[in-house]
Amino acid sequence: MKPLNQKQQHTHKLSFRKTTLLLGACLLASLVSISANAKQTTKQIRLSSDLATPVLSAGKSQNAYIRVALNGFELNNDEIRTPLNVAIVLDQSSSMAGQKIKQAKQAAKMAVNQLDEGDIVSIITYDSTVNVLVSATNASNKNALFNAINRIKARGNTALFAGTSKGGYEVRNFLSEKRVNRVVLLSDGMANVGPSSPYQLGQLGQALAKDGISVSTIGLGLGYNEDLMTQLANYSDGSHSFVENAADLARIFEQEFGQAKSVVAQDIDIKIILKDGITPIRIVGRDGDIIGNTIVTRINQIYSKQESYVVIEVNIPASQAGTSKNIANVEVNYNNMVANKRFELEDSITASFSESKEEVKEAVNTKVYVSAVKQLANEQRKEAVILRDQGKKDEAKAKLKQSSILLGRSAEYISSDKLRQESLDVQAEADAVAAPSAAEWNKNRKALRAKSYQIEKQQIDKKQRK
Amino acid sequence: MGTQLLRNEKVVQEHQLQQLVSSQLREADQIILSYFSELESALLKTPPFARNVNTSKFLTNNADAIRNHILKSPYIENIFILSANGQLLFPNKLNASRKEQEFITQNGSLWSTMDAFHPETPADINSEKQRRTNAEKNDDSSFSVSGALSKLSRGQKSEDLYAEQKSAVANSASLQPPLAEKKRKKVNTGHGWTVWRTGTETHIFFWFWDSNNQLTGLKLANAFWLAELINQLPDDRNAVDFIGDARIQLINEKQTVMYQWGQFEESLIENIQPKGQRLLGHPLDGWRLAYFAPNSNDDSPQWLLYLMFILIISAVLASLGFYMFREYRRDMRTAEQRVTFVNQVSHELKTPLTNICLYAELIEAEVDDNDGVGVKNHENSKIHKYSKVLTTESQRLGRLINNVLSFSQSQKKEQRIEPQEGSIDNTILAAVEMFNPAFEVKNIQIDMDLKASKPAMFDHNALEQIINNLLGNIEKYASHGKYARIESTQTDNTTQIRIQDHGPGIDKKLSKRLFEPFFRGNSKLTEGVSGTGIGLSIAKELCQLHGGDLIVEQNIKKGASFLITINTPQAASQATSQITPQK
Structure with missing residues (x-):
């Protein structure tokens, strides 16, 4: 049990754990930054x-x-980037078996490969129970990390809450304001062991956020609970991605770690x-x-x-x-x-x-105007999803049509191409929200929730930007 | 005896298992208890927002500090502070944020009466202790889930009415009887937990009174303490060290598994019952730990022992069976060899036998012719007598040879029947006539009731052989009864012949195997009587070839009764002419 003012404690703990070499490097780095501060x-x-x-x-x-x-x-190339303190929490429930777990392992290895010596990483897997495969450690011995990842096998249920808890714990062991403290969670299924409501996971995300830990969530396939995954990431402004095809995991992991390194x-x-x-x-x-x-x-x-x-x-x-x-x-x-x-x-x-x-x-400040209209339209998008959840298919569709018209009018008012495009996108979403089959809606819902989350957080998906 | 031993050992092991389960559950409970006691002391270090400040000053200076604390402490979702006279100092209704206003609306009833935030009265403490001892007891005797459920449902009824309020006191010093007096003097002390259930949500508050008689209540973020608790409990790394191949589940008051550790995948087994459970104390009222493990008779060494025991027994039985089977086979082979040998020689025997029969008959005819030619009469009768014996014995030998040949034919599936027109009764009479001399010698009275004289199609030789074999048996085994009876009945297509005796009868148990070749009702009956053991077998087979059967009739008062049934279609020519008996 840690006392409430644990941040300082962790800092002390960290300095004790560090090798003298690292300590030296740190001192040197701070000296450099001090002198740099003095100059410019x-x-x-x-x-x-x-x-x-x-x-x-x-x-x-x-x-x-x-x-x-x-x-x-902008970070210059010669500047020392903020070190990461990251927990990779992977779903290894039986539904991950096959291509999914293979790609997830590949993606995790790629992520580890992006880390440098100063970074701290832990690897946690969860099925019916939780396993801390590698407790928080320096990312220098990558072979050991790869070997651990290779041992991952799919089986059992989905103890998502416990997996996230242990991820948070590992990060907290090296918690520091000087690091990017983050849990990266991958899941392809419903949490069915432990707390499983979006509210409960949101509360966990909030508590971790208060400690300065952000949670990024990656939903794989069509079986996960997108509300839970977005709520978990929400309070800490972590990213959330909907990865329909396991082959895209590597790209998403790369993006996630690349971003974390650019904080x-x-x-x-x-x-x-x-x-x-x-x-x-x-x-x-x-x-x-x-x-x-x-x-x-x-x-x-x-x-x-x-x-x-x-x-x-x-x-x-x-x-x-x-x-x-x-x-x-x-x-x-x-x-x-x-x-x-x-x-x-x-x-x-x-x-x-x-x-x-x-x-x-x-x-009119075009840029600000666009942002405001986009956020307002996004609120309507969320409302449309709720309507569709209640079975009010037509009302949901009408809501998005209305949103599309408003976006269109605003686009004309300030003659913004961005908003025009958004208006067209929302028109397509109006059809998506009215998807006749449950399976289609399940997929569309994940895409819509991911999109509204990303707009809320101004999350940039590199693929979208290109 | 082996099973008894195993059973005893099982009882002992079961007991040891229960001990183990209890101690492992206790160990887990200990982790939970110490977590909450550490959480308690951490929460008691909450900055003294309200201490030593008067109300008006508090409003302006301290609200931001409290808000900042809420914002930065992962444990705390909200804070409220009540003054000594029950006034809400924070959040202040006039100056509350939107979220604080919600908090006031949701929880106002909780602090409108201060009952929830006092150490329990001595009576309550007793009931609390009672509950804990119950839990202990239940744990040791491995109580059933339903017991826990009924306990829970009782608790839930009161929740619906109003939030369930329970509080416990950590500071045992303040638990002494003078407490009640203290309360009356309105001096509030101590700290504790209050679990408040509204609708589907459970709120957990930690509260403490300070020296200014102000009450600080911290509403905990349930997800966070649960996450921290999970981090204290075992996971895959050390679960085996704690509980081996079992599993422990932490189950909340709504029967949802909140966390579990251990390899044993209990969800794969339907309707599995926990091996032991333990109710948890405050503030986890209604929560429990449940211990699951594979069934001992599924997977333990004693089960292996049992299996080995069974295996050894069955191996012994199998080898015994094999030995007996081999012995039996050897007997069979010996008998078969005997028949094969007889079969080979019988062809050779048949020619001289025919000659003997022929010449015996010639002698008799010669003697009859000489009756009036001066040979002394008593000499004649002597020759008569001798030649008759000669004939009878050679006929017996002929039957024996016939049987052996039929058997070898049946073995080679060569046996056939050749129906010819004739009278069944005549065949019977012919067969009986052959036995007359032998029956006379043994003083067997033969009684006949023949009603099958209509011409029909059947194999004379086969039927004669059947009757011969049955009468032969009477001669051999039932001569003491001194009685034989033959009945025949005839319908359009079927003839039945019943042959009874007053001999010792046939044991029911043996009657099934009676018709197996080489089976000789291995009893006193066959002792000292020679026989091939194929007579009845051949008789039955011939009956079956004849579209009928030969059976032993049950429930006969005296002796044995065989019933021959054969298919005898009516002869095409309704000839009624009497067929002379066969010589």
Whole structure:
């Protein structure tokens, strides 16, 4: 049992466990970074907070959308990347037998191969029970890791909760703010031993997130519970992928580990304080809390050259034309993984009011507008899935059709190709949600849930980007 | 005796197994207990948010600290703080976040009365102790699942009405009787767990009173303590060291398996019962540990022993059987060889025998002719007598030879019957006539009731042989009865002939094997009487060839009774002419 302030404890524990060589390397690295800091200003993530419509119609109370975006800075090749502390948790239940387990083992080996000496890795498998194949260790002896992976055989049931627990435990043994602490979970089936509801797994994900551990989930085939897998990843902003074909596992693992290696900021607390009678309505598509006029939320990590954002819907009371207003102050507190130091960033948002519709339209911040509309459409996507779950096939389809029309109108309003494409995509989804057969819906549902999760988290699938 | 020994050993082993199961369950329970006691001391180190501050100051300064604590502690989902007079200090209704407002709505009833957050009254403690001892007892006697279930369902009834509230006190010092007085003075002390069940959800609170008489309640993240508990319990790495090839399941109050360890895949066996169970204490009310293991008589050395015992017995039996079979075969072979030999020589014997018969008859005819030619009468009668013996004995020899030849034919599947027109009764009479001399000698009275005189198609020789064999047996084995009876009946196509005697009869057990070749009812009956052992076998076979059968009739009051049934179609020419008896 660890006391509550375990983060420090783990740091101490780590330094004891490390070989002198590693300790030396670490000292050297920190010396280098200190001297680098002295020479040049530390690279910071970029905070940009904007209204989708910075010029608002005067004389009426209206809802508006704020976007707080964080951009990860670029990592130079000569810079020491953040070391990983990762647990690979693999489903070896009997349903994995055959091609699936073969590909999963291959993918796990590829992932291990991407690791460097400074990284820490553990390998956990679960079926009816859990096995810690390799407890958290330095990734230097890759042959030992490969041999362990080779021993994996499919059998039994799916103790997903326990597998994730042990993965979390292994990561916690080397938990450090200076590492990317992550559990990568692969499953192809329903959790049927131990807690199995999306709520329970979500709670576990949340607890791990509080400790600074993110969970990424990979759903393989058509047998897993996509709600459970997305909930588990949700609180820690881990990634979630739907891999229909086991042959794609290697690519997904590569992507996952490549991303983990590119983390530049972690544990980002965001506080948005609304001003002057402006009231919060909701945080669109992200967990957080609202206290009075203050919105608090967090993002677990930001990757190099990637943008993460939060969209907030607020109500702005009527204002006179020609005036401008401070809408909100934004405070961000984050852990800079290159500087190994926490930093605070601040920004504020202002709006002006006009009676001219042209002026309002002219001033639209296209990028922010697109983000907001995308998130709103995504909410409708989630609602459509719920309707379809309730058997309301037609209503679900109508919901997405409506969403497609809204996207189309917004696309025309700001003449955005991105939104036009999105509108077409949603039209196709309207047919997908109305899939006649249960089997087809099962597959479509996984794709839809994965997509809405990825939009929520601004997760980038390299295949999609290409 | 071997099974008895095994059974005794099994009882001993069963007992040892129960001991083992109990101790392994206790060991697992110990891990759980120590986890919760460590969790308790960790939670007691929660920063003193509310201590030494007055209410108004608390509102402004401490809320953020508490929120931050909730945000960073994986164990805690929510916190509430009540002042000494029961006022909710945190979350404050006026200043609550949206999630805190939800928390207040969901849990308000819990802290509206403070009953859930006091050490139990002495009476309650007793009942708690009672429960624990019950659990211990149950564990040792390996209670059944249904017992645990009924216990649980009783608990669940009260949940529906209002949340089930139970609390236990870790600080045993405060458990003494003065506690009740303390309570009355409104001095609250101690810390404890409260398990609160609403609908389908179970909330676990850890609470403590501080020196300012303020109550801090921590709502735990169930998933997290469960994950931590799982991390303390064995997994595949060390499960074998803990419990061998068994399995232990941690089962919650809803009968869901929350975690399990051990190799034994109990789900593969239908309706498997745990070998032992253990109820868990606070705050895991209604939870239990269940121990599963393969059945000892499936897979243990004593089972092997039993198998070996059976194997040895069956091996002994098999070799004994083989020995007996070989002996039997040897007897059979000897008899067969005897018949084969006789068969070979009988052809050679038949020619001289025919000559003997012929000349014996010639002598008799000669003597009859000489009756009036002056030879002394008593001389004649002497010659008569001698020649008759000569004839009878050579006829007997002829029958014996016929039997042997028939048998060898039947063995070669060469035997055939050749039906000819004739009267059955005449054939019977002819056969009986041949036995008359022998029966006279042995003083056997022969009684006949013949009603089968209509001409029919049948094989005279075969029927004669059948009757000969049966009468021969009477002569050999039933002469003491001094009585034989022959009945014949005839329907359109079938003739039945019953041949009875008043001899010793035939043992029921032997009657089945009576018709096997070379079987001689191995008893006193056949002792000292020579025989080939093929007579009845041939007779039966001939009957069967004749579309009928030969059977021994059961339930006969005296002696033996054989029933011949043969197929005898009516002769085409309804000739009624009497066929002269065969000489």
